[in-house]
Amino acid sequence: MSTLALRTDRWISGVSARAQAWPRLALVLLCLALFLPGFFVTPATDRDESRFSQATRQMVETGDYIHIRVGDEERNKKPVGIHWAQAASVHLLEATGLGTRRDIWAYRIPSLLGAILAVLATFQFGRVLVGRRAALLAGAMLAGCMVVMVEAHIAKTDAALLATITAAMGLFGAAYLQPGQFTARHAAAFWVILGIGVLLKGPIAPMVPLLAGITLVVSDRGAPWFRALRLHWGLPLMLLMVLPWMVAIGLATEGRFFTQAIGDDMLGKVGSGDEKHWGPPGFYLLSFLIAAFPAGFLVVLAATTAWAQRRQPVTRFLLAWIVPTWLVFEAVATKLPHYTMPTYPALMLLGAVWAMDPLRREPPRWLIRAMKGAVAGVAFGIGIVALAVPWFVTRHEPLGALLALPFAALLTWLVWREMSRAAWARAAVLGVVAAIPLYASIMQLTFPRIEALWIAPRLEAVLAREAPGLDPAQFGITSHAEPSTLFHIGGALRLLRRGEDAARFLAERPGRVVAVGNRALDDFNREAAAQGITPRLIGEVAGFNYTRGRPITLSLFKVTTP
Structure with a gap:
């Protein structure tokens, strides 16, 4: 072994020893290194993040914390919990004086905290299930998962939901393994956490322990x-919160x-691919090594051993956590990579147990390859996409x-x-640690800098320059x-269906501005002539609408007054 390799191994051993001495601090620092690149500089993304954050912003501005609205439309899809959390973040x-309601990252704070808390809960409750060292490894593996990293950057429900489910299932695991030591305080925490989960995303939070309980x-x-x-009193406590x-x-x-x-959103996802997010059964299995990159390979290597040890109480509990919930999401027609994320803490714990076992059965060579x-x-796919997307959109x-x-x-x-x-x-x-610069190169140095993707901030800049103070x-x-x-x-802007509608809107009142797609x-132009107005071009914003997969040029017009 070379001198460099020896020094590297000694350095790794030293860092590992410090992490084991201060595990929670080590996990928090790891999370911040993974999650913060791009957190503050990436503009609001379409569509879910902007919908959630805009609904929260309207709550903050109107003082109405019951209704959920985006613009003039009611958004009756998800409960209110994430909006309250985001509003609390904005107010704080x-x-x-650290941020304002105009900063999208202010609405991302609950997601960031949710991802960190999920990692800490994996370690905290994993200690009871699998021991301290394996739980620390599992927490680090969860922090590195690409899907968790992405969700930590997005102002919506899923990272916060992951924290509640991880904590609730950790408490459930303690009740399963040591029912005699599970106190009333533990039970109260379990039901309160589930209540928070229901406020975040409805039935998903209680579904996971319910399916696990039935399986057990x-x-x-x-x-x-x-x-x-x-x-007998825990369920009423949860309902009292909700x-x-x-x-x-x-x-x-x-x-x-x-x-x-329930009828449109939840059942719509079950029966058909909502908003074109369809996938065949097996989608999550096939995409797991991408979503759980870079350490998900341990879960695959551990799978055979985990199934062979399914009669052991800890392994049985973890499998009961994973399998029925996974199968439910595989059966649902609408599929997105983060849907199975509530099973990831258990998956990482299984992989960590196998990796830390000195008597483990080594996998076959073909599987290692x-x-x-x-x-x-x-890894190289991420690098290639990082090169291809900017070139496709901007040619640089x-x-x-x-x-x-x-x-x-x-x-x-x-x-x-x-x-x-x-x-x-x-x-x-090492895979998780090496993912830090890889993720940073994408999230901090590439994605936010593809200017063509960020149409709304540039529209805002043109309006601030050409029509300052415009309502x-x-x-x-x-x-x-x-x-x-x-x-x-602003939520009060008018979304117009056609070019003719834009011309009529412009003609109705002086001082108005419209943005018209190419x-x-x-x-x-035809309707403007019919209305007898002469629109004046005040700016153009060209970009790429990634939700529709096509370029667009928006021309901004005012009416020229005599």
């Missing part, structure tokens, strides 16, 4: 842990919230795109080296009805 930042009852032919959960808002929103919307949230190929494929490469491939090569070399030694835990940790209600836009435009310019320009 404004009170301290069937497999164990009994439930000695059931009494420890204190259902029902006041449910009653309020039901009255305020005359029942529309439940009709649309396949996992090496998967790690390299995803930001600095980060040029760095992504070297960082991918470094990550692959480090992981392969440890895999060749059968140092599985070290391979996973958003006096601005209309056609051909680009994306929620990010509402967030950047496909609607001919209709706009």
Whole structure:
């Protein structure tokens, strides 16, 4: 072994020892290194993030914390919990002068905290299930998962939901393994956390422990842990947290919230691919090594051993956590990579247990080769995408795109080296650490710098320059009805369907401004002539609408007065 390799190994051993001495601090610092690049500089993304943040912003501005609206439309899809969390974040930042309601990152704070808390909960409760060292490894693996990193950057429900489910399932695991030591305080925490989860995303939070509980009852032919959960007062406690808002929103919307949230949103996702997010059964299995990159390979290597040890209580509990929930999401027609994320803490714990076991059964060579190929494929795939997307959209490469491939090569070399030694835990940790510069090259140095993707901030800049102080209600836009435009310019702006509508809107009142897409320009000009107005071009914003996959040019017009 070379001198450099020896020094590297000693440095890694030293860092590992410090992390084990201060595990929570180490995990928080790891999370911040993984999650903060790009957190503050990436503009509001379409569509879900901008919808959630705009709805929260309207709550903050109107003082109405019951209704959920985006612009003039009710958004009766998800409960209110994430909006309250985001509003609290905005109010706190404004009170301290650290941020404002115009900053999209202010609405991302609950997602960032949710991802960090999920990692800490994996360690905290994992200690009871699998021991301190394996729990620390599992927490680090979860922090590095690409899907968790992405969700930590997005102002919506899923990272916060992950924290509640991880904590609730950790408590459930304690009740399952040691029902005699599961106190009333533990039970109260379990039900309160589930109540928070219901306020975040409805039935998903209680679904996971419910499915796990049913699976355990069937497999164990009994439930000695059931009494420890204190259902007789725990369930009313959870309902007490949830029902006041449910009653309020039901009255305020005359029942529309439940009709649309359950009938249109939830059941719509079950039966068909909502908003074209369709995928075949097996989608999550096939995409797991991408979503769980870079350490997900440990879960695959551990799968056979985990199934063989399914009669052991800890492994049985973790499998009951994973399998039924996973199958439910595989059966649902609408599929997005983050849907199975509530199972990831259990998956990482299974992988960590196997990696830390000195008596483990080593995987076959073909599987090791396949996992090496998967790690390299995803790492270099990220690098190639980082190069291809800016070139496709703008024909030039930001600095980060040029760095992504070297960082991918470094990550692959480090992981392969440890895999060749059968140092599985070290391979996973080095993969996560090496993902920090790789993720940073994308999230900080590439994605936010592809100017063509960020249409709404540039529209806002043109309006600030050409029509300072314009009331958003006096601005209309056609051909680009994306929620990010509402967030950047204001929820009162008018979303217009056609070019003719833009011309009529402009003609109705002096001082108005419209943005017209290139496909609607001919209709706009024709109707403007019919209305007897002479629109004056005050600016253009050209970009790429990534939600529709096509370029667009928006022309901004005012009326020339005599």
